[in-house]
Amino acid sequence: MNPTVPSETGAPRNTKQRSAVSAVLAETEGFHSAQDLHAMLRDRGERVGLTTVYRTLQGLADAGEIDVMRPPGGEHLYRRCSQGHHHHLVCRSCGRTVEVAGPAVESWADKVAGQHGFVDVSHTMEIFGTCPECAAKS
Amino acid sequence: MNPTVPSETGAPRNTKQRSAVSAVLAETEGFHSAQDLHAMLRDRGERVGLTTVYRTLQGLADAGEIDVMRPPGGEHLYRRCSQGHHHHLVCRSCGRTVEVAGPAVESWADKVAGQHGFVDVSHTMEIFGTCPECAAKS
DNA sequence: GTCGATAATGACAATGATTGTCAAAAGCGC
DNA sequence: GCGCTTTTGACAATCATTGTCATTATCGAC
Numbered sequence: 001m002n003p004t005v006p007s008e009t010g011a012p013r014n015t016k017q018r019s020a021v022s023a024v025l026a027e028t029e030g031f032h033s034a035q036d037l038h039a040m041l042r043d044r045g046e047r048v049g050l051t052t053v054y055r056t057l058q059g060l061a062d063a064g065e066i067d068v069m070r071p072p073g074g075e076h077l078y079r080r081c082s083q084g085h086h087h088h089l090v091c092r093s094c095g096r097t098v099e100v101a102g103p104a105v106e107s108w109a110d111k112v113a114g115q116h117g118f119v120d121v122s123h124t125m126e127i128f129g130t131c132p133e134c135a136a137k138s
Numbered sequence: 139m140n141p142t143v144p145s146e147t148g149a150p151r152n153t154k155q156r157s158a159v160s161a162v163l164a165e166t167e168g169f170h171s172a173q174d175l176h177a178m179l180r181d182r183g184e185r186v187g188l189t190t191v192y193r194t195l196q197g198l199a200d201a202g203e204i205d206v207m208r209p210p211g212g213e214h215l216y217r218r219c220s221q222g223h224h225h226h227l228v229c230r231s232c233g234r235t236v237e238v239a240g241p242a243v244e245s246w247a248d249k250v251a252g253q254h255g256f257v258d259v260s261h262t263m264e265i266f267g268t269c270p271e272c273a274a275k276s
Numbered sequence: 277g278t279c280g281a282t283a284a285t286g287a288c289a290a291t292g293a294t295t296g297t298c299a300a301a302a303g304c305g306c
Numbered sequence: 307g308c309g310c311t312t313t314t315g316a317c318a319a320t321c322a323t324t325g326t327c328a329t330t331a332t333c334g335a336c
Contacts, residue, residue: 012313015312051295119268123264127247127256132257153331186285189288194284
């Protein structure tokens with residue numbers, strides 16, 4: 001083939017940095033910002049540039065291996081999630097996150113989009129609330 | 139009463155700027171960024187500062203009079219919406235927006251959150267796709 | 277209508293996450 | 307091992323959004 005055209009079959013190279021980012025995501029719970037992850041990597045002694053963390057996270061997100069959430073706070077949060085499609089229930093006080101599956105929502109979104117002729121449909125959903133513990137405190 | 143304690147009953151003042159922002163929102167279709175709206179106001183000859191546009195939009199959003207969407211692009215988009223709760227179906231190519239109501243989704247979100255003990259529940263949902271016209275073009 | 281207290285405004289600077297750039301270094305196929 | 311190609315990483319640039327604070331307009335009472 002033509003080496004100057006990697007096309008879509010080009011598998012990403014296995015680098016230490018990519019592995020390190022994946023490892024941190026695999027061993028941590030909950031959502032973390034890119035800068036969080038960068039700090040964690042430094043604490044572990046891994047030398048990974050912040051730029052690389054961002055790019056690696058984007059790549060993983062594109063590959064569907066991690067999940068991205070954009071909370072009102074403004075930072076992107078990344079998390080290693082179960083592979084299947086699902087949604088998140090987030091405590092707006094302590095940040096605790098629960099994964100929830102909603103097949104009904106998936107089919108509803110597809111149906112509604114189809115009714116309007118839309119194709120190639122995706123959707124995002126986030127549920128915010130106050131978890132029992134935080135509610136008890138206040 | 140005690141003027142030094144506005145408490146929570148203090149209604150926002152009616153200023154020209156607030157009216158102007160509301161007017162633009164009322165007369166335009168679709169979502170617009172804060173900077174978009176600022177430009178529109180300038181074209182109309184209204185003298186409104188960008189800072190004020192941001193603050194007014196935040197206020198209107200808090201009051202539930204407008205809707206905020208945070209697309210992957212990064213900018214906040216604001217829109218005058220029907221008052222009731224609803225969701226949006228957005229064409230990721232041309233930006234065309236359709237309002238959709240989904241009572242099933244509302245109740246599902248509440249139910250799921252309740253099952254986990256969450257209270258004071260809200261949620262956001264956005265559906266992205268390619269509208270018929272854009273799909274035909276490509 | 278006028279006055280005074282108070283909140284809103286607006287120009288500008290500051291913030292801060294994310295992205296672009298490009299030389300240097302590493303990975304993969306042969 | 308070699309060479310090409312991708313990835314990395316330090317730094318700068320970008321850009322929306324927010325903070326600051328003196329000035330101004332609004333509201334409510336008189």
